Structure formats: C-alpha cells, structure tokens
Amino acid sequence: METINYQNFRIEAENICVDYNGRVALYDANLRLKPGQICGLVGMNGAGKTTFFNALTGFVNISKGKIRINGESVRAAQKDQTIAYVPQNEGIDSQFPISVWDVVMMGRYGSMNIFRCPRESDVQAVKDAIERVDLTDHLSTPIGNLSGGQRKRTFLARAIAQRASILLLDEPFAGVDIRTEKLISELFIQFKNEGKTILLSTHDMIHVREFCDLVLLINKTVVAYGETSEVFTPENITTTFGGISPDFLFGPES
Amino acid sequence: MELCSFLTLDSFITDPLTHDFMRKALLMSSLVAAVCGFLSSYLTLKGWALMGDAVSHSVMPGVVVAYALGLPFSLGAFIFGVGSVALIGFIKQKSRVKEDTVIGLVFTGFFALGIVLVSKIKSNIDLHSILFGSPLGISLSDVKQTIFISLLVVILLSIFRKDLMLYCFDPRHAKTVGINVFFLHYLLLTCLSLAAVVGLQSVGIILVVAMLITPGATAYLLTDKFDNMTVISVLSAIISSLIGIYVSFWFDLETGGSIVLAQTFIFLFAFLFAPRYGIFKLKKLFAGYK
Numbered sequence: 419m420e421t422i423n424y425q426n427f428r429i430e431a432e433n434i435c436v437d438y439n440g441r442v443a444l445y446d447a448n449l450r451l452k453p454g455q456i457c458g459l460v461g462m463n464g465a466g467k468t469t470f471f472n473a474l475t476g477f478v479n480i481s482k483g484k485i486r487i488n489g490e491s492v493r494a495a496q497k498d499q500t501i502a503y504v505p506q507n508e509g510i511d512s513q514f515p516i517s518v519w520d521v522v523m524m525g526r527y528g529s530m531n532i533f534r535c536p537r538e539s540d541v542q543a544v545k546d547a548i549e550r551v552d553l554t555d556h557l558s559t560p561i562g563n564l565s566g567g568q569r570k571r572t573f574l575a576r577a578i579a580q581r582a583s584i585l586l587l588d589e590p591f592a593g594v595d596i597r598t599e600k601l602i603s604e605l606f607i608q609f610k611n612e613g614k615t616i617l618l619s620t621h622d623m624i625h626v627r628e629f630c631d632l633v634l635l636i637n638k639t640v641v642a643y644g645e646t647s648e649v650f651t652p653e654n655i656t657t658t659f660g661g662i663s664p665d666f667l668f669g670p671e672s
Numbered sequence: 673m674e675l676c677s678f679l680t681l682d683s684f685i686t687d688p689l690t691h692d693f694m695r696k697a698l699l700m701s702s703l704v705a706a707v708c709g710f711l712s713s714y715l716t717l718k719g720w721a722l723m724g725d726a727v728s729h730s731v732m733p734g735v736v737v738a739y740a741l742g743l744p745f746s747l748g749a750f751i752f753g754v755g756s757v758a759l760i761g762f763i764k765q766k767s768r769v770k771e772d773t774v775i776g777l778v779f780t781g782f783f784a785l786g787i788v789l790v791s792k793i794k795s796n797i798d799l800h801s802i803l804f805g806s807p808l809g810i811s812l813s814d815v816k817q818t819i820f821i822s823l824l825v826v827i828l829l830s831i832f833r834k835d836l837m838l839y840c841f842d843p844r845h846a847k848t849v850g851i852n853v854f855f856l857h858y859l860l861l862t863c864l865s866l867a868a869v870v871g872l873q874s875v876g877i878i879l880v881v882a883m884l885i886t887p888g889a890t891a892y893l894l895t896d897k898f899d900n901m902t903v904i905s906v907l908s909a910i911i912s913s914l915i916g917i918y919v920s921f922w923f924d925l926e927t928g929g930s931i932v933l934a935q936t937f938i939f940l941f942a943f944l945f946a947p948r949y950g951i952f953k954l955k956k957l958f959a960g961y962k
Contacts, residue, residue, distance in 0.1 A: 439765060475848040496850035503848045514717060514841050515896045524838050528849030534834040560896035580849065 426489060428453050428584055428615040429474065434483030436469050443469040445639050447483075451615045451632070453583070456606060458630035458646070459619040462659055465637045467619040471586050474617075475503050487584065495584075499528045502577030506589040507569055512562050518572050519557045522547055525579035547579035552601060567598030574605065585609065587618040591625050603629065626650060688921045697807040700818055701913040701931065704874045705883065707822045709909030710829055711867045712888030713902045714860060718840040722772060723757070724884040726779035727861070728868035730756030732786025732877055735802055740793045746817050746869045753865030754858075756782050783877075805876035805928035807917065818870050825866050832859060837898055874913065875928035883909065886935040893939075893946040908938050 429451040436444040444466035451457055459467050472478040474485060476492040487495035495501055502525070525547070526540040536544075548554055551571035561569055570590065577585050590602055606629055609616055617634075620626060626633055626646060633650050635641040635658040642654040688694040715724050731749035738748025756778055763774045790799050801809065810818075829836070838846045839856040847853045864884070871880040891904035916931030944951050 472844070475844065477844050477847045493850075496848060499849055501848055503844055505842065505844065509844075510842060511717075515892065515898045515901050516837075516841060517897065520898070524842070524845060525849075527834070527838060527846075528851060533831065562896065576845070 426453070427451060427486070428455075428488055429617070430484075430486040430489075431470075431474070432484045434473055434480045434485060436466075436473050436478055437481050438478075442638065444473070444636075445482075447636065447640050449617075449634055449640075449643065451584075451617065453613040453615055454610050455632055456610060456616040456618070456630050457632040457634055458626040459617055459634050459636065460623075460626060460655075460658060461619075461636040461641075465658070466639075467636065468588065470636065471503065471588060471617075471619070474584075474586060475501055496528075499580050500582055501584045501586060502580045502582035504570075504573045504577050504585065504587040504590060507566050507593055509588065510561075510569075510573075512564075512569065514562070515560060517558045517560055518548065518553055518564070518575075519544065521561060521572050522575045522579050525576035528580070543579045543581065544575075547575040550578055550605070551575040565595065567594040570594050571598055571601065574602065583614055585614060585616045585618075587616065589620060590618050591620060591622055623650075623655070684918070684922070688918060693808050694917070694921060696810060696815065697927070698914060698917055700810055700815060701807045701874045701917055702910045703822050704818065704870045705887075705909035705913040705931075706906050707825050708867050708871045708880075708883035709887040709906040710826060710902060711863055712884055712886070712909065713891060713898070713905045714829075714836055714840055714888075715864065715884055716888030716892055717837075718860070720860075720864070721881070721885045722775050723861075724864060724868070725881040726756060726760065726775045727753045727864050728872065728877055728880040728884070729779040730782035731865065731868055731872065732783050732802065733789055734786075735872075735877075736786050736789040736793060736797060739797050740789075744817055746821055746866070749869040749872075750862075750865050752782060753868060754861060757861050757865075801876070802872065803876050803878055804926060805872060805874050805879070807874045807927050807931075810873060814873060818873060821866050821870050825863050825870075828859060828863055832856065836860060875931050879928055879932045882932040882935055886932070886939050887912070890935070890939045890942045893942040893949045896948070909935070912938055 427450050429449060431447060431449040434444065434447050435442070447466070447470065449457070459470060461467050469478065473480050474487070474492070476496055485492050487500050490498070490500075522544045523536060523540065526536065526543060527534050530536065530540065548557065551574050553568060553571055553575065556564065556568065561572060564572065591599055594602070606616065618630070627650065630646050632644065633646045634643045635649065635654055637658050637660065641658045642649045689698075715721065731753045734748035734750070734752030735745045736748075738745040760771075760774050760778050763769065763778065764771050767774075787799075790797055790802075798806070835846070835851060835856055836859070838851065839853060839860070843853050846856070867884060868880050871883040875883055887905040887909040888901070890908050891901040894904050895901050912934035913931050915934040917927055919925060919934070920927040920930040942950065947953060
C-alpha cells in the first residue's frame with residue numbers, strides 16, 4: 419500500500435452525461451477513485467448504475483464530460499486491459515455452451531493475437547485465476563451446470579486472469595451462497611492490498627458498510643459521494659431512493 | 673419404373689450419382705449447408721433467428737436487380753441484405769415502434785419490392801427458383817460464385833471464431849478489453865447476408881432461414897461445448913441436404929422443401945431424444961435430480 423502513488427487517480431469521471439436517443443440516463447456525474455479504494459455504487463433500478471459502468475468501460479459513449487482511466491482515455495484503457503467488468507448473473511446467458519475454462523480464458527483475449535491462441539502465460543494466468551476462486555474442480559464444467567455462486571466466481575476469475583487494475587462489479591453479492599460471499603470478501607481484501615480499485619454496485623446496504631471505503635449514491639446524477647461513514651446516512655439514502663425510508667430498505671434485521 | 677430401381681440401398685445411393693446434375697446438386701448443396709450450418713451456431717446463440725429471416729427475404733430485390741443489370745446476383749443480394757439491416761436499425765432508433773415490428777415490416781417491404789420487380793422486369797428470371805431454390809438446375813457461373821462466397825464466409829468465420837463467440841456471449845466484456853464489437857457485429861451480419869445468398873440457391877429465399885437456424889438449434893440440444901456445437905451443426909446440415917436431395921430425386925418432390933424437412937426431422941429427433949436436453953430425459957431429471 420505504501421508504494422502506491424496517491425497523486426494518481428485510477429478513475430476520474432468529470433461531469434459525465436449519457437443519454438440514449440435523447441433520454442437522459444445519467445448527468446453531471448463525478449467520481450474519483452485512487453488505487454486500493456473500494457467504492458460502493460448505490461441507487462435504485464434505473465438510477466444509472468449500469469449506465470455508469472457502461473460509460474467507464476466505453477460500452478456506451480458519453481455525450482458530455484471527461485473520463486480518464488489511469489490518466490488515459492477510455493480507448494487506451496481498453497487496449498491496456500485496465501478495466502475488468504464482472505456482470506451480474508442475470509446479465510449473462512447461463513445456457514451458453516461454454517466451460518469455466520473458456521470463460522476465464524476470455525479474460526486473456528484482449529492481450530492475445532488475432533486468432534486468440536493461448537500462450538503458456540495465458541494458460542498459467544487462467545489456471546491461477548481459477549485456483550484463486552476455488553473452481554479447480556470445475557475446469558471443464560459448462561457454466562449452465564454451475565450454481566449462482568460458482569458462476570459469479572467464474573466471472574471473478576475472468577477479471578483476475580485479465581490482470582486488470584480496476585474492477586467493476588455489478589451486484590457481486592446478489593444470489594450467491596455464503597461460501598462465495600466469504601471468498602469474494604477475502605478477494606476484496608487481497609485486491610485492495612494489490613492496489614486494485616473496485617467499484618461495485620449493490621442493493622444490499624450491509625455490504626456497503628462492510629466493504630466500501632467510499633460510497634457513491636446516485637439517482638440519475640450524484641446524490642452524495644464520500645467516505646462511507648460520512649455519506650452513507652439515512653437522509654442521503656432516503657434521497658437516493660426517492661423518499662423511501664431507509665428502515666424499509668435495510669430490512670427489520672439491521 | 674423408378675420404384676423398382678432402388679430395391680437395394682446401394683442403387684438408392686449410386687443411381688442418382690450417374691446424373692451430372694445430381695452430382696453437382698449434392699456437392700453444392702453440401703457446401704452451402706456446411707456454410708449455413710457453421711454460421712447457424714452463432715445465430716442461434718445470438719438470438720438472431722428473426723434477423724436471419726429478415727435478411728434472407730430482403731435480398732430478393734437485390735437478386736432481381738442484379739440479374740436485370742447482368743451483375744453477379746450475390747452482389748445485389750449482399751447490398752440489399754446489409755441495407756435492410758441498416759434500415760431496421762435506423763427506423764428502430766428514430767421511431768417508437770418495437771424492434772420485432774420494424775424487422776417484420778422492413779423485410780416484407782423488401783420482399784414485396786422483389787416480387788413486383790420480377791413481374792415488371794422482363795428477363796429470364798425464374799421466380800420459382802428464387803423462391804423455392806433450384807439445386808438441380810444450378811449453372812456453372814453460379815457454382816463458381818457459390819464456391820467463392822462459401823470459402824469467404826468459412827475463412828472469415830474461422831479467423832474470428834473465438835471473437836464471434838465472445839461477441840455472442842458477452843459483448844460488454846469484449847468491448848471492455850478493446851475488441852472491436854462494432855466490427856464483429858457487422859462481420860456477423862455480412863456473413864449472414866452472404867450465407868443467405870448461397871443458401872437461397874439450395875432451398876430458396878422463403879426457406880433459407882431454416883438453413884440458418886435449424887442446424888444450430890439441433891446442435892444446441894446435443895452439446896454443452898461450443899466447438900462440438902459447430903461440428904454437429906455443420907454435420908446435421910450436410911446430412912439433411914443429402915437426405916433431402918435423394919428423397920426428392922426418388923419421390924419427385926420439391927428439393928428445397930425436402931432439405932428443410934429433413935433438417936426439421938433431425939431437430940425433432942434431438943428434441944425428443946437428446947441425451948441431456950431431450951424431452952425423454954426431462955422426466956429422469958425431475959425424478960432423480962431435483
């Protein structure tokens with residue numbers, strides 16, 4: 419951690435706007451994240467969480483504003499394999515005829531030649547990544563035969579194999595078992611120590627308190643942003659969720 | 673007289689081979705089937721069945737215009753195939769009409785234009801062979817074009833095999849790691865147009881979509897590995913073509929229809945008896961697994 423230069427931001431988003439054919443999905447959003455920071459992205463469905471991710475990965479174009487990834491353009495970040503995106507389980511076709519090994523190998527595609535022939539180093543990276551998420555027994559299992567948690571770990575392994583310095587995780591804890599949840603939280607600590615930056619969206623308020631140094635509350639634009647302890651207040655959460663009381667959101671058990 | 677001559681399986685298979693047009697039809701249809709079968713894996717996984725239907729119908733006016741102008745029919749078909757997709761995208765973006773509606777109205781519009789053109793342009797175009805295919809009456813220049821286009825599609829699909837798989841599976845990841853998703857999208861569309869062009873000679877415009885989706889759907893029921901899916905898809909497409917042509921020869925049936933019907937039967941067989949995903953496996957799954 420000491421070796422990391424805190425002058426440099428991993429993610430710098432300034433006043434970004436995204437609209438889909440005139441329908442505004444996100445406006446004037448700002449975010450700055452340093453190496454080793456974990457930030458929670460919290461908002462309602464349709465508040466622009468996925469749009470925010472899409473803007474950072476370059477999957478949608480921003481209509482206004484500026485994004486810098488490690489000081490470079492999004493395009494350069496794509497070429498450098500800087501960002502890894504871990505989709506939510508609903509976001510992928512679980513019936514696609516593909517094995518765990520092949521999914522994780524896709525993390526290496528960006529740095530391979532045009533035929534995507536794995537080199538020795540790619541094979542090793544994939545092996546190591548699969549080992550870190552504890553799926554070595556499932557190398558050739560089709561993803562359709564995995565549990566929700568195992569599938570989530572497969573995509574985490576893909577991000578690890580990619581050796582990205584920024585991880586974007588869409589609902590990493592949704593629909594996973596206890597074992598996976600524990601493994602993910604251990605990985606988060608390792609990632610943090612490796613100086614990776616993590617931005618994760620979640621509906622679960624408890625996870626925000628548990629893992630996130632920072633929190634970004636959004637509702638089409640930034641409602642509040644800062645240290646979790648300061649920003650993650652019932653008032654801010656209520657504003658983010660359009661007036662719904664946080665008691666309702668947290669559930670009775672918290 | 674024909675009925676007597678295929679008393680043995682041997683003569684059933686070898687007799688048609690004595691005819692030059694049959695040898696050509698069997699070879700060309702197998703080639704076309706292989707190309708369509710290869711592409712079929714991608715289209716079924718991407719969920720582009722309706723798109724395949726749209727493109728294959730939309731090539732109609734292109735074929736007619738190209739014939740009238742003395743151009744290679746594949747060129748005209750290709751332009752209208754890709755053009756229809758561009759138009760679908762444009763209308764979808766600029767209006768509130770839903771995508772499947774836009775697809776439906778664009779391709780029927782193109783198709784209707786083709787039919788009107790055929791009736792107006794005086795030429796030796798045989799509407800029947802465009803609509804229903806004519807693998808038995810394929811000309812030498814058509815053979816050359818078909819071989820060229822087929823090789824082109826196979827080479828393109830082979831080079832970008834893995835990228836296209838990734839594009840179908842998770843385009844967001846592809847984009848994130850710097851893979852040109854825009855290029856892959858249009859590559860797949862280009863291959864679709866080209867495959868529709870060669871496929872329509874075998875089974876005609878109306879049924880060519882079957883060549884583009886049925887083999888992939890059959891293979892999807894039989895395997896959980898993408899590479900195996902491609903192989904099974906290609907094989908089932910070739911076998912259907914051969915069966916279709918033989919059956920149509922002996923029983924004097926419409927060839928295109930016979931080929932597609934053979935594909936449908938193979939699909940039904942997989943649907944019922946696939947070891948893992950067939951109907952008759954489902955019961956076991958319910959009883960034992962869950």
